[in-house]
Amino acid sequence: MKKGTLKQILLITDGCSNQGEDPAAMAALAKEQGIAVNVIGVIHDHQSDDSGIREIEDIALAGGGISQIVHTKQLSQTVQMVTRQAMTQTIKGVINQELQNILGDHETMEDLPPEKRGKVMEVVDELGETVDLEVCILVDTSASMKSKLPTVQEALLDLSISLNSRMGNNQFCLYSFPGKRHATNKLMAWTPQIDSISSVFTKLASGGITPTGPAIREAIQTFSKTSRRSFLSDDESFYEESGY
Amino acid sequence: MMNHSMKNQDINLASGTMITGKWHGKSYQVIKCLGSGAQGTVYLAHSPAGRVAVKFSKDRSQATTEVNVLKELQKVQGEPLGPSLYDVDDWVARGRNISFYAMEYIRGLPLVEYLKVKGFDWACILMIQLLKDLERLHREGWIFGDLKPENLIVSEPGFRIRWLDVGGVTLIGRSVKEYTEFFDRGYWGFGHRKADPQYDLFAAAMILVYAAGRKRFEKQQDSKKQLLEYIKNHKRLSSLQTVLNKAITGKYTRAKDMRDELLQQINETSSPQTRYYNKPVKPSRKMQQKRRRRKRGWMAMLVLGVFAAGLYILYLKLYVM
Numbered sequence A: 001m002k003k004g005t006l007k008q009i010l011l012i013t014d015g016c017s018n019q020g021e022d023p024a025a026m027a028a029l030a031k032e033q034g035i036a037v038n039v040i041g042v043i044h045d046h047q048s049d050d051s052g053i054r055e056i057e058d059i060a061l062a063g064g065g066i067s068q069i070v071h072t073k074q075l076s077q078t079v080q081m082v083t084r085q086a087m088t089q090t091i092k093g094v095i096n097q098e099l100q101n102i103l104g105d106h107e108t109m110e111d112l113p114p115e116k117r118g119k120v121m122e123v124v125d126e127l128g129e130t131v132d133l134e135v136c137i138l139v140d141t142s143a144s145m146k147s148k149l150p151t152v153q154e155a156l157l158d159l160s161i162s163l164n165s166r167m168g169n170n171q172f173c174l175y176s177f178p179g180k181r182h183a184t185n186k187l188m189a190w191t192p193q194i195d196s197i198s199s200v201f202t203k204l205a206s207g208g209i210t211p212t213g214p215a216i217r218e219a220i221q222t223f224s225k226t227s228r229r230s231f232l233s234d235d236e237s238f239y240e241e242s243g244y
Numbered sequence B: 001m002m003n004h005s006m007k008n009q010d011i012n013l014a015s016g017t018m019i020t021g022k023w024h025g026k027s028y029q030v031i032k033c034l035g036s037g038a039q040g041t042v043y044l045a046h047s048p049a050g051r052v053a054v055k056f057s058k059d060r061s062q063a064t065t066e067v068n069v070l071k072e073l074q075k076v077q078g079e080p081l082g083p084s085l086y087d088v089d090d091w092v093a094r095g096r097n098i099s100f101y102a103m104e105y106i107r108g109l110p111l112v113e114y115l116k117v118k119g120f121d122w123a124c125i126l127m128i129q130l131l132k133d134l135e136r137l138h139r140e141g142w143i144f145g146d147l148k149p150e151n152l153i154v155s156e157p158g159f160r161i162r163w164l165d166v167g168g169v170t171l172i173g174r175s176v177k178e179y180t181e182f183f184d185r186g187y188w189g190f191g192h193r194k195a196d197p198q199y200d201l202f203a204a205a206m207i208l209v210y211a212a213g214r215k216r217f218e219k220q221q222d223s224k225k226q227l228l229e230y231i232k233n234h235k236r237l238s239s240l241q242t243v244l245n246k247a248i249t250g251k252y253t254r255a256k257d258m259r260d261e262l263l264q265q266i267n268e269t270s271s272p273q274t275r276y277y278n279k280p281v282k283p284s285r286k287m288q289q290k291r292r293r294r295k296r297g298w299m300a301m302l303v304l305g306v307f308a309a310g311l312y313i314l315y316l317k318l319y320v321m
């Protein structure tokens, strides 16, 4: 298999968009272009089941990614875990596609006997370690997120430590939303290492709007500019649907 | 649905439930639940080969990864490193494929519990055992990864430390995917998460830090300084400061070196904590007073030193070697 680049959008938000396109639709648009959308919902301690959480799950479902709701404290570990799991998920999707090409229509990794499954998993692990990765990080900096931003910042530095411990190359870029003139605001252009964001979150526009959908749309644009070959082809069936 | 892969339902099996593997046809009868964690649930079960631990994972690829690791560990010569692996299979229940594996049931007390009832001295002895096993693992080109008390058990009889959860075992040179903040070098700012022996040795030192205070704590602003200061000022840790600092700052490239120096340090230190093993030779009141007056009377030192050393040699003979 040719090794390309895994592309992800990592959205960190507390939910409840209120401007522009439906974020789930924009996530689906990303998925169509081989970009998985993962969402981390940072919630308040007293916030429970509401439309915000629903939105977070829908975005990830539509974007072929993973969502996870966390309290601010567990953010660091969650960010790296979600990114990792999403990588594995994408890789497995591609491998299952290959398996189907070889073995016939309905074979996936899970239909193999345990011994063979173990072998396939080694390949998945190997790819997860060596594949190149591009993550566009989208941080919701609307007023309700303000108190969480120092933790978000720490979590992103931590993500950088984790991913840069891999053998594959990484590229990160960082956008916040809402922006001043556009939906988003560029905080950091594509760079292999997140190590200098200590100051970026200081210049925040905390207005009342949360244009999550338009922000995802703009995030998609950042990828085409990097002109890299995608790990996924434009065939969305790579995401297999079996539950595990 | 993939999105919920992190939130799959817990499996909940009643005692007596029969589980039969789809591929290998072996049967297991559930006795009781041994414990469950973020990744899955482990049951004690009857099998034709005797009692076994059966693990059901929420995430099937996690299970496959763990099985791969257990197979690798089994290839390492000498005392078993992880639980021995007996069977890997799928169980078809309610139209669902649930993957599981059966492994050796390790009877004993989880390290967390053990540390609650035993003194810090035991933590040091167990650490010396652990370092020996880590040395063997590292020589095979792997590291443990998610090294923490929850993943260790003190087996009975024999008080030998054994590994429970090997899901974090990682090839040297690859990235550590599973870790726990308090025991993680990256969290404290002492380095990356690329697997090297130093990564495990950092965690090993942190197990002692945890054992001494029986608690985890969070990092503060200057996390590196905070940790080193904590060790320096802690009454149980200060005598091990040299070894711990070296482990934490990545000065040991081999578990064996850390083990040797820890062993030597423990042999040399007769701290008040080590003395309580030594009830029969507790110095008389008069002697204690004299000692206090002279700060550290050499006689008492000698008597205690000899006894402590003797006792340790005995312990080491019995449990470590």
Ligand SMILES: Nc1ncnc2c1ncn2[C@@H]1O[C@H](COP(=O)(O)OP(=O)(O)OP(=O)(O)O)[C@@H](O)[C@H]1O
Pocket: B034, B035, B036, B037, B038, B039, B040, B041, B042, B053, B083, B103, B104, B105, B106, B107, B110, B150, B151, B164, B165, B167
């Ligand atoms: N081989 C074994 N012998 C005896 N007890 C075991 C064995 N394996 C697991 N257990 C018990 O089951 C518990 C859960 O096992 P394990 O830690 O493997 O689960 P997990 O879901 O991977 O947990 P974690 O959240 O730590 O990853 C352990 O804490 C231990 O008490």
